[in-house]
Amino acid sequence: MLTESEKLDTLLRLSIELGHSKDLDILMEHILTEARRFVNADAGSIYLKDRETLIFSYTQNDTLQQRLPPNEKLAYANFTIPIDENSIAGFVAKTSHILNIPDVKRLPATVPYHFNQSFDERVGYSTQSVLTVPLNTAQGDVIGVLQIINAQDEHGKVISFLPEEERMLIHFANTAAIALERAQLTRDLILRTVRMAEMRDPKETGAHVNRVASYAIEIYERWAKNRNVDVKEITENRDVLRMAAMLHDVGKVAISDVILKKPAKFTEEEYVIMKQHTILGSRLFLDGLSAFDKAAADVSLSHHERWDGKGYPGHVDVRTALPMAGYTNPGGQARGKSCDETPLFGRIVAIADVYDALMSARTYKEAWDETKVLEILEEGAGSQFDPELIAVFFSCLEFIHFIQQRYPDKQ
Numbered sequence: 001m002l003t004e005s006e007k008l009d010t011l012l013r014l015s016i017e018l019g020h021s022k023d024l025d026i027l028m029e030h031i032l033t034e035a036r037r038f039v040n041a042d043a044g045s046i047y048l049k050d051r052e053t054l055i056f057s058y059t060q061n062d063t064l065q066q067r068l069p070p071n072e073k074l075a076y077a078n079f080t081i082p083i084d085e086n087s088i089a090g091f092v093a094k095t096s097h098i099l100n101i102p103d104v105k106r107l108p109a110t111v112p113y114h115f116n117q118s119f120d121e122r123v124g125y126s127t128q129s130v131l132t133v134p135l136n137t138a139q140g141d142v143i144g145v146l147q148i149i150n151a152q153d154e155h156g157k158v159i160s161f162l163p164e165e166e167r168m169l170i171h172f173a174n175t176a177a178i179a180l181e182r183a184q185l186t187r188d189l190i191l192r193t194v195r196m197a198e199m200r201d202p203k204e205t206g207a208h209v210n211r212v213a214s215y216a217i218e219i220y221e222r223w224a225k226n227r228n229v230d231v232k233e234i235t236e237n238r239d240v241l242r243m244a245a246m247l248h249d250v251g252k253v254a255i256s257d258v259i260l261k262k263p264a265k266f267t268e269e270e271y272v273i274m275k276q277h278t279i280l281g282s283r284l285f286l287d288g289l290s291a292f293d294k295a296a297a298d299v300s301l302s303h304h305e306r307w308d309g310k311g312y313p314g315h316v317d318v319r320t321a322l323p324m325a326g327y328t329n330p331g332g333q334a335r336g337k338s339c340d341e342t343p344l345f346g347r348i349v350a351i352a353d354v355y356d357a358l359m360s361a362r363t364y365k366e367a368w369d370e371t372k373v374l375e376i377l378e379e380g381a382g383s384q385f386d387p388e389l390i391a392v393f394f395s396c397l398e399f400i401h402f403i404q405q406r407y408p409d410k411q
Helices: 004-017 024-039 062-066 088-095 118-123 163-200 206-226 231-246 250-254 268-274 277-283 291-302 344-359 370-380 387-395 397-406
Strands: 041-050 053-061 080-082 099-101 130-136 142-152
Touching: 024 041, 024 053, 024 142, 024 163, 024 231, 041 062, 041 088, 053 062, 053 088, 053 142, 080 088, 088 099, 088 130, 088 142, 130 163, 142 163, 163 206, 163 231, 163 250, 206 231, 206 344, 206 387, 206 397, 231 291, 231 344, 250 277, 277 291, 291 344, 344 370, 344 387, 370 387, 387 397
Parallel strands: none
Antiparallel strands: 041 053, 041 142, 053 080, 099 130, 130 142
């Protein structure tokens, strides 16, 4: 448990650290981890405001996590609740007042809100003490709710949250809200770019890019842990990879509708033009200096490369689209990148993109049976795909299925 001095130091550190996370999902994970550590709590959730509802957006629960096999993650369903006085989170969002409840199962009859026990009953958990704090922006607007569950003493016994912890968590929540507002803006800008691409190519939907990005960071994280990569490096890479993966096909906005929306098979000349989307997308990030710009450039350029070197666009100068000196095949075209010549993030997104494209129904095709999709991925290990990453993909398939449920295509 943290001392008061350590908590103050943590507040100062977090005000800087939270500004470093750009991706919304990664930021919510960081916020909830630190908030729970702050008050030594077993579980917690973040709700984000969407008009007059709260979206259950992220959760953690150590007790339930410990029941899972090693390396497995806690899966949870998204749901919404109205912003009104009937629920604890809804009440806090509506009134912007903090609630510190010692035992949610013993609420006074005089309060308007109630505790929904359905989750506890379904998973075999026992919620007791709950501290719920509004996430207020600098302008005083509520953008969500931070809910921390089951404070624990040094022996792991559930206790009530202390009054002084309320004050600390309010300061923390205000800092977190500013970071969340900024991350939401970044996510919105990315999704607007995706929607622009969707107007040109109906395959590029918001649900598709969210799934591909989520698959990608799941594959990366498990690969990195298998290789004992430093935790800080993993966190930083997950942040930039998720955003970069969402923009993997952004270069398609520069491809003609005649080609993008053609219902029949491409001619050889049309296919050559279509493949240019990798180079055109990468050019958007050429002059950037950030880790995100580099990741986005790598992913845009290389997510159609193959492990055996038969992909595209190969070793090209992105500015000119011409083959790089010394990297041409006998016909004078750019030689494809093979094995780890392709950047890691590109090799990861290649797997995530193919899996989701085959699994998804489109106006021109039905969704494929997953058994067939998995056969294709398995057969492609060592030819189309990095064999090590394919093995990692299969090891986290259960969580991949959860991601599919979290980001369904609109009906």
